[in-house]
Amino acid sequence: MSSTTAPSHSRAPLHVVQLLGGGSAGTGAHVRSLSAGLVARGVRVTVGASPSAERRYRFTAAGARFVPVPVRTGPAAIALFGALCSDADLVHAHGMRAGLLATFALRRRAIPLVVTWHTRSTVPGVRAQLRRLTEHCVARAASVVLGTTSDLVDRARSRGARDARLAPVALPARRTAEDGPAARDPEPDKIRAELGAVDRPLLITEARLDRSGSLDLLLSAARHWRGLRPQPLLAVAGEGPERGALQRRVDREELPVRLLGGGHDTAALLADADVALLVARWAGRAPLAEEALRRGVPLVATAVGGVPEVVGDAAVLVPYGDSRALGTAVGVLLGDAERRAVLAEAGRIRAGSWPTEDTTVAQVLSVYDELAAPA
Structure with missing residues (x-):
């Protein structure tokens, strides 16, 4: 037909x-x-x-x-x-x-x-x-x-x-420009400057700030990044009822994390990201994962639900619930520019097959x- x-x-x-x-x-x-x-x-x-x-x-x-x-x-x-x-x-x-x-x-x-x-x-x-x-x-x-x-x-x-x-x-792409360097924000340092990440790696994720456990897992993983130099910053786009409690934990443990709240354009954030994170107990065709791969942003994700089927070999997959594995995977990726470049290209190729x-x-x-x- x-x-x-x-x-x-x-x-x-x-x-x-x-x-x-x-x-x-x-x-x-x-x-x-x-x-x-x-x-x-x-x-x-x-x-x-x-x-x-x-x-x-x-x-x-x-x-x-x-x-x-x-x-x-x-x-x-x-x-x-x-x-x-x-x-x-x-x-x-x-x-x-x-x-x-x-x-x-x-x-x-x-x-x-x-x-x-x-x-x-x-x-x-x-x-x-x-x-x-x-x-x-x-x-x-x-x-x-x-x-x-x-x-x-x-x-x-x-x-x-x-x-x-x-x-x-x-899932429709968030922008009409082709994936790759040409699709990046015309002011690449603007978002980094606003977040305080001009001279440090920027990690991007989006999540509802609730009791699902995923944010606690992310914050536990962030402990492993405190000793990295330069220290990466994790920016979390999303809102929810547990924002206050999560922010108190960030402050208490001095974690390199910014809770951005709602209203942020995740596509624009990804344009300046060094690594994207998808941490969920279950996910299917997650918009964050798809957008990251389209844009050639290296992705670290939990190996749950349909995620492995969607991303194939174009992302680093870790088991859900293992904050050490998550923290280590991000740290290793940040220290390996060649691996990030390989994942960036693999992500764009994978996105073209969807x-x-x-x-x-x-x-x-x-x-x-x-x-x-x-x-």
Whole structure:
């Protein structure tokens, strides 16, 4: 099937309702990209999401119709979304919360449901049990589950999905300039000067400042950098409820760390970074990792979830939970300019092998064509 023309259906144009739940930044960007690509191919797209998602991603500017839908699953949201789907040929939910809402709203309706699993939760206890039940419900209700990484496909199958397929998404690049030195900030010392890292290595990461444990792991690793000369600076972009507690630890232990808070452009920060860090208990196609490799910024990441599948040999991988291994890996990399250059080139090559937005839309459209075609 050509990716430049709309498929032939008994009802034209095909009407697809995209549903976005809470969603991460990567999920929202994917829905926006997918909506634009589908509209360009003659598909009528309606996006149901929170008003804040529309303000951030501007689905209407991509040619889609936008309808505000409460992100919480409840009777009002189920009724609203059910009405929204009254003339839909197919519903595509993104994320577990959206998948559950669609499952309830489409009950006893002969409308195909596609659910993309972009990520997974690592919360423990009762919430983990509830998440498992939700995954079972959504997996069994979906006509097709699309997993962005192989481990998510395996997880969907283990939860009872009748049809689970690998469908890596293309996260749009944060800037349109080509990767490499030409894409760097025209004032390369400006950010370094603002952060106090003109004459020292700059490490960049982004993370929510909460009790997930990843920030504690990073701060523990930072202890290993205090003796390096010049001493590197770790800049953390992100906000969260534990910022105060984390800042107190930074001050108490005199760690070379700056908590930048929210509102910082991670792409701009990466333009001046010597090394990028992705530290997570689980991650799939993490925007930080993809942006770092596109830009040729050496990456140190935890070997979890879909990360090894995404980065291949173009990053240094360490086990999650081992702060010594993380600290040592960063220290060794900072002391080896040749290794950093090799990783920079490998990252750009790896990024060139990822699916494009066009191939992503074509793959998803082929699934729609399969499900919505007349029997």
